[in-house]
Amino acid sequence: MEFSSKGYNSGNYSSARPSYPSEFFDTLRKYHVGGEKLLVDVGCGPGNFTLDIARNFQFERVEGADKSPIMIEVAQQKFNAAKMKNLHFSVHAAEDLDWVQAGTADMITAAQCSHWLDFKAFQESAFRALSENGTLAIWGYVDPILTDFPGLDSLLLEFQYDLHQLGPYWEKPGRDILRDLLQSQIIDDTKFQDVLEVCNRVRDPEPKASDHKPLIINREMSIIEFEQYIESWSAYNAWKRANQGKSDIRKSFIHQLKTQTGLSSQSRINVAWNTVYKFARKRT
Ligand SMILES: C[S@@+](CC[C@H](N)C(=O)[O-])C[C@H]1O[C@@H](n2cnc3c(N)ncnc32)[C@H](O)[C@@H]1O
Known part of the structure; x- marks a missing residue:
């Protein structure tokens, strides 16, 4: 996998990727009715x-785990420095x-x-x-959109998925699963209950009304920062x-983007992503 390869710049990943908004953590906190002793964050990256x-x-202990030793090395260095005693990688x-230990992750x-x-094994x-009552929470974001430039939507999609551009370089089936907002990853209702699933497509002309807040991921960035974000893509x-x-x-690609919009390297753009989250509670 590309994230484990030697050339992958996991340091850039941290600064170039969007973060998750505090409103989303509020939604997750409201959903969670279990304890707060142990949280395990899988695929934690850096x-x-x-x-x-x-x-x-307020978890007493937080464990980040990732199958890439390179990612964990970066995480360990950063957080050893932060000296947070309850956090391990x-x-x-x-x-x-x-x-x-079985039955201990809240x-x-x-x-x-x-x-x-492998979603079944996971x-x-x-x-x-x-x-008991422990929460499983998965989420993701995909396909950045420059919200103020609808005319660029097709350029961005071509850059990512055209056969002669980055298309063949995404690892499959992972990318397709994410682009489909995890619809094929069905929560097993013999193991979990109270499943909450919310998708958000930025250009959806008729978004479904929902009682649940979507995960909104927006980031204002300069064109240079957008280039750094592209640098964090596994396909690139x-x-x-x-x-x-x-x-x-x-x-x-950036040259084409600038030519079509008249933007410069320092220009600031609003970027938004299609998102999904799924929360579920361990069936008792
Ligand atoms: C895009 S990064 C996400 C990092 C972080 N969770 C975030 O939200 O930014 C995906 C991470 O999943 C890890 N990963 C992929 N397959 C995995 C597996 N089977 N078990 C654990 N980690 C995995 C990769 O090594 C990579 O660090």
Whole structure:
């Protein structure tokens, strides 16, 4: 997987990616009725979100785990420095939570990684590790949209998915699962109950009215920051490795974007993502 490859810049990942808004953590906090002893964040990457949740909740212990040793190394360095005693990181696959004592995890989160997982194995493992009333929370975001420039929607989609651009470099089926907002990842109702599932498509002409707040991910950034965000994509990193010596596909995309809009490197743009979240409670 690209996130585990040596050339992947996991330091850039932390600064280039959007963060999750505090309103979303409020929604998750309201949903959660279990204890607050242990939270396990699988696929934690460089640990930024794990730190956010440690700050937004009152869990006695927070464990971030990722199967990429490179990601965990970055997370450990950063958070050793932050000296948060209740936060730990380790290398583990999400499908194998045997290192968590059965029935002790009050919440298990999988942020922007569930599409990579063997979802059946993950659910089984999570079910075993969760405590009574424990919450399973998964969410993700995909397909950035420059909200003020609808004319660029097709350019962005072509850059990401055209066969001659980044299209072949996304790992499958993960990318397709995420683009479909995790619709194929069905929560097993023999193991979980009170399932809450909310999708948000930025350009949806007729969004369904819902009692539940969607996960809104927006970020204002400069064009330079948008380029750095593209640098954090697994597909762009895979393209770079396969096309050494060729002129940078990201630069030509940004050039086209600037030509079509008249924007400069310093111009600020509003970027929004399609999102999904699914919360479920361990069946008792
Ligand atoms: C896009 S990053 C998400 C990082 C972080 N959770 C966030 O919200 O920004 C996806 C992470 O999932 C990890 N990952 C992929 N498959 C995994 C698996 N089977 N078990 C654990 N981690 C996995 C990757 O190594 C990568 O760090």
